[in-house]
Amino acid sequence: MDELKRFGVSIEKKLLRKFDDYIKSKDYQNRSEALRDLIRKELVDSQWAESEEEVAGAIIIVYNHHQKELMDNLINIQHDYQDIIISSQHVHLDHNTCLEIIVVKGKIAEVFGLEAKLKVAKGVKHASLAKSTLGKEM
Ligand code: NI
Missing domain, CATH: 3.30.70.1150 (ACT-like. Chain A, domain 2)
Structure with missing residues (x-):
């Protein structure tokens, strides 16, 4: 695995609560793991928007x-x-x-x-x- 970097994220309380519910329902161990998966999903989706890829x-x-x-x-x-x-x-x-x-x-x-x-x-x-x-x- 590539070296892990840390960064801070500011997020509304309400949205964070929803995110934590989502994490729990998907059996993620922590927020970082869930966030990494969401970022990868978004990157794949945006790749699929480019027909030459x-x-x-x-x-x-x-x-x-x-x-x-x-x-x-x-x-x-x-x-x-x-x-x-x-x-x-x-x-x-x-x-x-x-x-x-x-x-x-x-x-x-x-x-x-x-x-x-x-x-x-x-x-x-x-x-x-x-x-x-x-x-x-x-
Ligand atoms: Ni058949």
Whole structure:
């Protein structure tokens, strides 16, 4: 771990009380730990606002594999985005339903493009994107 630096923070009583409640509900050991996590989350979020940035993440889709042409469609989409797809995992949830986790690494604009195409494919019931980071500046 990098060397820790201390700094003072001025904060309204009411806000601090809410922050302490939040810390307790999330099982943080102390304010510093919670604050570090919040800062990292904000930095990752702001990274995701810049479409030229390189990021990592995962797209999860749930779909009915009996839907006509959906399997072909999903495979074609993923081949179109092979440059940013690192790996994918397919899980059979029940007789009809599949879940796929697609791990991505690349430019944000590309990741959003892939997510958008998967989301609108007919037969996809749900798509969600977990935004993460390459971790270089964390
Ligand atoms: Ni399946």
